[in-house]
Each structure stands twice: as C-alpha cells, then as structure tokens.
Amino acid sequence: MQASKFIKTQEGCRLTAYVCSGGNRTIGYGTSWGRGKTNKISKELADRLFFYELIDCEQYLKDRITVQLFDYEWVALADHVYNLGSLSTGIIELVNNYKMEEAAALMSQYIHADGRVIRGLKIRVKARVELFLGKKRVNLEAKGKKDILCTVNKPLTYLKDLTPR
Numbered sequence: 001m002q003a004s005k006f007i008k009t010q011e012g013c014r015l016t017a018y019v020c021s022g023g024n025r026t027i028g029y030g031t032s033w034g035r036g037k038t039n040k041i042s043k044e045l046a047d048r049l050f051f052y053e054l055i056d057c058e059q060y061l062k063d064r065i066t067v068q069l070f071d072y073e074w075v076a077l078a079d080h081v082y083n084l085g086s087l088s089t090g091i092i093e094l095v096n097n098y099k100m101e102e103a104a105a106l107m108s109q110y111i112h113a114d115g116r117v118i119r120g121l122k123i124r125v126k127a128r129v130e131l132f133l134g135k136k137r138v139n140l141e142a143k144g145k146k147d148i149l150c151t152v153n154k155p156l157t158y159l160k161d162l163t164p165r
Contacts, residue, residue, distance in 0.1 A: 002071060002074070002075060003054065003057075003058070003074070003075045003078035003079065003082075004050070004051075004054060006075050006079055006131070007029070007050075007054065007075075007078065007079050007082050007083075008029055008050065010079060010083070010124050010127065010128075011029040011030040011050075011082075011083075012029070013028060013029050013043070013046050014026075014027065014028065015027070015028070015040055015041055015042070015043065015046060016039060016040050017033050017037070017038075017039045017040070020113075021113040021114070021118045021120070021121065022113040022114070023113070023114060027041055027046070027049075028041060028045070028046030028047075028049050028050060029046060029049070029050040029053075030082070030083070031046075031049045031050065031053060053082065054078070054082065057078050057081040057082045058078060060081050060086065060087075061074070061077055061078060061081060061087075064087065064092050064096075065077070065092065065095055065096060066096050067095065067096050067098060069095075070134070072131050072132065072134055072136075073095075073100070073132055073134075075131060076107075076128045076129070076131040076132035077095070077132070079124075079128050079131075080107055080110070080128060083124065083128075084110060088106065090106055091103050091106050091107060094106065100132070100133065101133070103132070104129045104132050104133050107125065107128065107129055107132065108125055108126070108129045110125055111125050
C-alpha cells in the first residue's frame with residue numbers, strides 16, 4: 001500500500017504498550033490497545049495490526065472522497081485518518097470541491113491533545129500538510145514496484161485498488 005511507508009515513518013513502532021499523548025493505551029504503529037491485553041507484541045503482530053488499520057483508513061477515504069486525487073494528497077489524507085480516526089466534514093467537503101489550500105489549513109489545526117499543543121503532533125501535521133500540498137517529496141512504496149517518487153504532477157494510476165472512487 002502506498003501510504004504505509006509514510007505512515008509507518010510518522011508513527012514509529014513500539015512493541016511495548018504505552019499511553020499516547022491523547023491518553024489512549026497504544027502499541028505497535030499507534031494501534032489502540034485496550035486494558036487487559038498483553039503489554040508486549042511481536043513486530044509481525046504490529047505489522048498485521050497496522051495493515052488492518054490501514055485498510056480501514058483507505059476504505060474510510062474511498063467512502064467519502066468523491067474526486068480524483070494525486071497520490072501525495074491521498075497519502076496525506078490516509079495519514080490524517082490513521083492518526084486521528086476520521087476527517088472532519090469540513091475537510092471532506094473542501095477536498096471534494098478541490099479547495100486544497102483551505103483543506104490543508106483546516107488539517108493544520110489538528111495539533112492538540114488534551115487541550116494542549118503536542119510538539120510531535122505539530123511536526124507530524126506540518127509534514128502531512130506539506131505532503132498534501134505537494135511541497136514535500138517523499139518516496140512512496142508500491143507492492144511489486146520500486147519506490148515511486150511522489151511528484152505534484154503524477155496522478156495515482158499504478159494501484160487501482162487504492163484509487164478513490
């Protein structure tokens with residue numbers, strides 16, 4: 001999946017449970033991990049949990065985004081959903097009306113947890129917004145292909161199952 005490399009880099013992987021800045025018990029690549037579950041997992045389980053959550057994120061976007069996006073826009077939105085669990089209706093409406101600058105401005109506001117600015121979240125959101133606007137270049141992985149350099153003028157065409165409908 002094209003978004004996996006970017007999101008994994010943003011999340012990092014912790015094989016021991018911890019409490020994230022939002023106050024949730026978390027493990028692996030930012031997976032919510034309820035009480036009563038083990039405190040440690042394997043890298044393989046972390047990867048599997050990540051994969052299933054990423055599928056949910058991609059489906060969430062496919063169900064809501066009605067316009068064709070460039071790969072960098074799609075990855076940034078997937079990162080937003082993976083990190084926060086959803087998109088605001090405002091962001092969805094702006095994206096579906098191709099108001100990308102306004103959508104980016106709204107996305108850039110998601111830097112708080114428990115009423116305070118979180119430094120790590122601020123850094124992540126800045127990277128996400130730069131990617132969304134095509135100002136940041138990153139290598140995106142595609143299964144069975146070499147890493148594909150994300151560029152502003154390259155629409156998503158190589159992974160049909162990830163193309164928004």
